Amino acid sequence: GDSVTQMEGPVTLSEEAFLTINCTYTATGYPSLFWYVQYPGEGLQLLLKATKADDKGSNKGFEATYRKETTSFHLEKGSVQVSDSAVYFCALVIIQGAQKLVFGQGTRLTINP
Amino acid sequence: DAGVTQSPTHLIKTRGQQVTLRCSPKSGHDTVSWYQQALGQGPQFIFQYYEEEERQRGNFPDRFSGHQFPNYSSELNVNALLLGDSALYLCASSFLDRGASYEQYFGPGTRLTVT
Numbered sequence: 001g002d003s004v005t006q007m008e009g010p011v012t013l014s015e016e017a018f019l020t021i022n023c024t025y026t027a028t029g030y031p032s033l034f035w036y037v038q039y040p041g042e043g044l045q046l047l048l049k050a051t052k053a054d055d056k057g058s059n060k061g062f063e064a065t066y067r068k069e070t071t072s073f074h075l076e077k078g079s080v081q082v083s084d085s086a087v088y089f090c091a092l093v094i095i096q097g098a099q100k101l102v103f104g105q106g107t108r109l110t111i112n113p
Numbered sequence: 114d115a116g117v118t119q120s121p122t123h124l125i126k127t128r129g130q131q132v133t134l135r136c137s138p139k140s141g142h143d144t145v146s147w148y149q150q151a152l153g154q155g156p157q158f159i160f161q162y163y164e165e166e167e168r169q170r171g172n173f174p175d176r177f178s179g180h181q182f183p184n185y186s187s188e189l190n191v192n193a194l195l196l197g198d199s200a201l202y203l204c205a206s207s208f209l210d211r212g213a214s215y216e217q218y219f220g221p222g223t224r225l226t227v228t
Binding site: 004032034036042043044045046049089091093095096097098099100101102103104105106 | 117119144146148153154155156157158161163168169171203205207209215216217218219220221222
């Protein structure tokens with residue numbers, strides 16, 4: 001069935017370091033792909049999205065490119081800040097009579113000053 | 114513009130009891146989905162409501178039921194609570210026919226603890 005696999009965490013980086021969080025997916029067809037972020041004690045916020053192959057989603061310095069050939073949607077940021085500390089979820093949407101999001105297991109990111 | 118709201122924020126129940134969680138969608142949205150997020154895991158789809166009907170259900174037992182009202186708000190009911198039902202319950206809203214992006218916007222969640 002459709003699924004999302006993220007790199008295991010936790011990930012700890014120093015401020016201004018380069019970030020990559022890997023995400024690969026298995027799906028029938030070509031789903032839309034998303035990255036959501038969850039700050040401590042809060043719900044999920046949509047960070048960025050891509051709806052078709054080679055689309056690049058971007059927001060707040062984060063980027064991810066929809067790669068059909070490698071079924072990947074890796075999240076990157078050139079220079080992380082302490083405020084980026086959160087849990088990041090990669091997700092795809094399945095459209096079969098309803099819009100169902102399928103999430104990866106999440107990657108906890110901690111940025112040290 | 115109010116986003117997705119959920120109530121209550123926290124809830125403590127005893128095994129065997131019943132609970133009702135509530136959700137109001139973002140303005141302009143007509144579809145509500147419910148997800149269960151166990152500690153340290155990604156959210157799992159419970160079901161989705163559109164036009165007051167359940168459109169699809171995830172792998173959850175019949176103890177989980179829901180309802181959508183004419184104003185698009187929704188309730189999630191869980192009967193005969195088990196310890197394993199302890200989780201963060203997230204409501205997400207969307208607009209069903211809005212192109213291919215299928216964005217869902219999440220509320221802050223209800224933290225349910227079953228003792």
